[in-house]
Amino acid sequence: MSTHEDGSFTYRYPHPAVATDIAIFTLREGRLAVLLIERGEEPFQGDWALPGGFLRPDEDLISCARRELCEEAGVEAPLLRQFGVFSAPDRDPRDRVISVAYLALLSSDRLKPQAGSDAADARWFAVADLPALAFDHRQIVEAALAALRSVAEATDILLDLMPARFTLTRLQAAYEIVTSQVADKRNFRARVLESGLLQETEDMERGPHRPARIYRRV
Amino acid sequence: MSTHEDGSFTYRYPHPAVATDIAIFTLREGRLAVLLIERGEEPFQGDWALPGGFLRPDEDLISCARRELCEEAGVEAPLLRQFGVFSAPDRDPRDRVISVAYLALLSSDRLKPQAGSDAADARWFAVADLPALAFDHRQIVEAALAALRSVAEATDILLDLMPARFTLTRLQAAYEIVTSQVADKRNFRARVLESGLLQETEDMERGPHRPARIYRRV
DNA sequence: CCAAAAGTGTTACTCGTACACCCATGT
């Protein structure tokens, strides 16, 4: 950038476009799934991509991510965590686009994605079985999974994947799906109950077996 | 973005400028210090700011950070870690600027910052005693310190703060300065020696006390 | 000989992990 004597200034180089992409995960049918939208426009028309879009002049990046998630997929904004920035000069064939990537988790009782204006369709895909993705979105999903796994072991973030009310067995299943390793039932229960993050309810889930206590977040 | 029938496209909104800022830390006189440059131009002319600058069309963000660090402060590129993105619409009074922030550590035997073209001066400041900073750079420094402290406890990153050859006592001092807590001498030494990251040398540091073994990175 | 920093092992405790059986319900 150079500043001129009259106080105006110019940038030496053209500005790139700035966008957000959101990798939002949930649990469906016992598998970790990510929300994708079908692109209605070129390039990559008909391919699947992460929800996201361009930054507007009056919003910051996290607001942009929240808005795009709502507009394109009808998903109400949960907690968003910035986990990476993707800036390879040729990652968008049209023009230079910098993408700031956000990670989010959606509880499995609120997943009703509906395609928005820019998307022909919106669907959940199991991460183990992804279609061809537009742009460098495969790479972004991989980075999001790595970020999710690294924070999942150290924090209570996994509660965001759960519906309002759940059993300890379902919570453990969520943990095992995300971390890809089995946990000891007694150790898991002891740890999570001592954390103080769960509240016992009076209700039980019934089935062809002993009823399970239902818990909720405090 | 909208795509036209002829295949061209336009963005709905003007593009922001995209820049990097680098918070590079070292140890000076037993204190954690960050490199700042004195701004030679408005706005904030004469104030201090983190090194950084605008993204060029043919580079990605980490290359930009590495280049700016070299150009503005004469510092050769160590490992850079992206730790945040700053995007408040009014963070730059001139125009919309998105800043991607990088964290770096510099070993204390290579710190000879020299002011580059865009900077009137470049100096190290103890983080406990910062001058007034331009833009939102105070906030960026705080975020960088938080990121540094959180990774310092889990990784070997602190070796990047050390000169080529150092004693275990000096390494422990670096650890204590960054984490702001004292460590047990015997436990620290046992841990770091078992890590396999250090190599004993034949040399000793002399002084008015028992000579200390000098180590280096493997 | 005194000051100053270097160097060195052992013990206690905490935390994580492994492990197996009985219980309550629906069919």
Place this chain on the structure above:
DNA sequence: ACATGGGTGTACGAGTAACACTTTTGG
């Protein structure tokens, strides 16, 4: 009655944290 998942305690080992004195040099 049986099939299904729910629910519970303990023992062991590893790793972390606490702890004090002797050694070597320069002045």
